Structure formats: C-alpha cells, structure tokens
Amino acid sequence: MIKNKKIDWDNLGFNVIETRSMYEATFNSSGKWESRGLKPYGNISLSPASAVLNYGQGVFEGTKSFMSSKGQAVFFRLKDNARRFAASSKRLCIPEISTDFFIDAVNEVVKDNLDYIPDNDKGSLYIRPLVLGTGPMLGVKPAKTYTFLIFVTPVGSYFKSGLKYLDAVITKKYHRAAIKSIGSAKAIGNYSGTLLPYKEIVEKGFDEIIFLNSSNEDILDEARSANIFIIKDNILKTPALQGSILPGITRDSVLKIADGMLDLDIEEGDVTIDELLNADEVFFTGTAVVVAPVGSVSLDSRKYKYRRDFENSLTKQIRDSLLDIQNEKTKDPFDWITKVK
Numbered sequence: 412m413i414k415n416k417k418i419d420w421d422n423l424g425f426n427v428i429e430t431r432s433m434y435e436a437t438f439n440s441s442g443k444w445e446s447r448g449l450k451p452y453g454n455i456s457l458s459p460a461s462a463v464l465n466y467g468q469g470v471f472e473g474t475k476s477f478m479s480s481k482g483q484a485v486f487f488r489l490k491d492n493a494r495r496f497a498a499s500s501k502r503l504c505i506p507e508i509s510t511d512f513f514i515d516a517v518n519e520v521v522k523d524n525l526d527y528i529p530d531n532d533k534g535s536l537y538i539r540p541l542v543l544g545t546g547p548m549l550g551v552k553p554a555k556t557y558t559f560l561i562f563v564t565p566v567g568s569y570f571k572s573g574l575k576y577l578d579a580v581i582t583k584k585y586h587r588a589a590i591k592s593i594g595s596a597k598a599i600g601n602y603s604g605t606l607l608p609y610k611e612i613v614e615k616g617f618d619e620i621i622f623l624n625s626s627n628e629d630i631l632d633e634a635r636s637a638n639i640f641i642i643k644d645n646i647l648k649t650p651a652l653q654g655s656i657l658p659g660i661t662r663d664s665v666l667k668i669a670d671g672m673l674d675l676d677i678e679e680g681d682v683t684i685d686e687l688l689n690a691d692e693v694f695f696t697g698t699a700v701v702v703a704p705v706g707s708v709s710l711d712s713r714k715y716k717y718r719r720d721f722e723n724s725l726t727k728q729i730r731d732s733l734l735d736i737q738n739e740k741t742k743d744p745f746d747w748i749t750k751v752k
C-alpha cells in the first residue's frame with residue numbers, strides 16, 4: 412500500500428487530519444435516503460433552524476479500520492456499530508439506517524481513503540459516522556430531513572506519550588446521564604455535559620473522571636466516553652447496562668475475551684465505590700483508548716493507588732489479546748474481523 416505523503420506517520424495523535432473524501436446521504440421529506448455517495452472532504456451547510464443545532468437531534472458512532480499484520484485493511488465488529496447506530500437513532504426519532512446500508516457506506520469511504528490507513532504499528536483509521544436532523548423547525552419535534560455523514564481520519568495512540576497509568580477521580584458533583592434518559596444512546600447531546608466536569612478535573616491534575624449512577628451514588632456508571640472495569644482475585648467486573656451506560660463494543664469484547672480466552676470469571680452488576688477502591692486492577696475501555704490502565708482513583712481528596720506493574724498485569728493480557736485479534740496476529744475465535752472490500 413502506497414502511503415499518503417502529506418502525513419507525518421510517526422507522529423500521529425488523536426486529532427482530525429483531512430482525508431480525500433467523506434460519505435454523505437440525505438433523507439428527504441418523502442422519506443427516502445437519496446444522493447448517496449462520496450464527496451470531497453469539506454464543510455457541510457445547515458439551516459440555522461435545524462433540529463441538530465437547536466435541539467441536539469443527532470447520533471454518532473466511532474470505529475476503526477486497521478492495516479493488519481497480514482497487510483490487509485480490516486474492520487473490527489463493524490456490524491455491532493451498525494446495530495448500535497440504528498438503536499441510538501431509534502431513541503432520537505431519527506429514521507433508521509439499515510445495517511447493510513451502514514456497512515456499505517463505511518466500506519465505500521474507507522476504500523477511497525486506503526492510503527490514509529497507518530501501518531499496523533503506527534495507528535489506525537478512525538471512522539466517524541453521524542446522522543443529523545437538518546430541516547428548519549421551531550417547535551421541538553423530530554426533523555423531516557436528515558444528513559448521514561461518515562468521515563475518516565488517521566489516528567495514533569489516544570495518549571500522546573504512549574500508554575500510561577491514568578489518575579482518575581470520582582465526581583459527586585456531576586452525573587453524566589440519567590438512567591431512563593439517553594445515556595445508552597450515542598447521542599451527541601450526552602457529551603457537552605461532560606466538558607465542564609472534565610475541565611475542572613484536568614485543572615486539578617487528573618486524567619479522567621468517573622461518574623456515579625444518577626439514582627444510586629454508591630455505584631459506578633462510566634467515564635466520559637469509556638466504560639470501566641475492575642479486577643479483584645481473578646474476577647473481572649463491570650457495571651451492568653442499566654440504562655445510563657453506553658454499551659461499549661470494547662466492553663463487550665473484553666468480557667468475551669476474559670471469559671473465553673483468559674479463563675477469568677466475569678461479572679456484570681453493581682460495582683460499588685468500595686469495590687473500586689479495593690480492586691487489584693482498574694481500567695477503562697473504548698474504541699479510542701482501547702484498554703487504558705488506571706493507576707489511582709481519588710475520592711474526596713483521598714488518593715487510592717493501584718500496583719503499577721503493567722508487564723505482569725491481567726490488564727495487559729486483556730489489552731494484548733484484543734489488539735492481537737484486531738491486528739490479525741492471532742486467530743479470531745469470535746469472527747469479529749471483516750475485510751475492507
């Protein structure tokens with residue numbers, strides 16, 4: 412594969428680099444997805460009265476394409492992103508995009524930007540599908556017209572200076588999402604509310620924030636855009652999907668790897684603050700961060716530290732198993748990998 416010469420491949424971060432093209436389709440007022448196809452990467456135009464700008468009627472996805480160790484471009488569990496996109500859309504009254512339509516569209520844009528996929532050891536191509544309510548409206552109701560967009564951008568590690576143990580902090584000041592609201596959808600509106608909490612903890616020197624359940628502050632929800640896991644005595648545990656938690660695909664993959672490949676016991680249920688603070692290992696999961704180890708959790712100005720021995724940790728075994736499947740370095744027992752065609 413000939414690499415795009417405009418890009419500094421050795422110094423990829425996690426930010427937007429423009430690529431050749433993006434995908435766009437529009438949903439017209441007669442109820443059909445039309446004008447489907449690629450166009451040059453660039454700005455879009457919107458009514459100032461559009462539902463997405465005024466009321467946040469929009470959902471997104473995040474997935475990656477990898478140049479695997481077999482030298483081919485692959486997707487990881489793309490069908491699960493397609494299903495979640497449809498489920499999120501349903502919750503926000505956005506017309507459903509079928510899994511086939513979603514998968515074909517992602518394929519098309521990735522295929523046109525193959526020279527933007529970093530080599531196996533340098534990063535991946537981040538894929539961002541989104542669907543937005545576009546038509547003009549004043550009352551609070553679903554839009555009549557929509558735009559489905561997919562842009563892609565090469566990314567390196569989420570962490571600028573390589574993998575590191577994160578200093579996390581539990582907040583009792585803010586919630587991320589209420590349990591019967593839209594926390595389980597990848598709704599764009601869920602993220603603006605985390606900006607101020609995050610700004611405040613970064614000013615205090617922390618890396619990530621842990622939100623508590625909005626109806627029971629003894630138990631954990633998740634981070635801003637990552638799920639949380641604890642390990643204690645060979646038991647891997649994560650909060651159950653009770654409504655406010657985003658059903659992460661990395662979360663599900665980690666559970667299946669731990670259960671099927673690593674012989675850990677897995678549990679989904681209430682994870683109390685006490686369990687978190689007394690855990691052997693703690694980590695976050697998400698497409699962007701993959702599996703990110705936590706070195707300390709702070710609560711009410713007390714800091715609880717975990718052992719920082721990544722080489723000998725179960726967290727590393729889980730992370731490596733996942734990355735090895737994604738990079739086709741080992742057998743894929745779950746049929747998670749599909750080729751870019």
Ligand SMILES: *Cc1c(COP(=O)(O)O)cnc(C)c1O
Pocket residue numbers: 473597633634635636637638657658659660661662696697698699
């Ligand atoms: C996207 C996201 C995650 C992680 O989901 P993955 O499918 O693993 O990328 C976790 N929490 C929130 C709030 C998210 O938006």
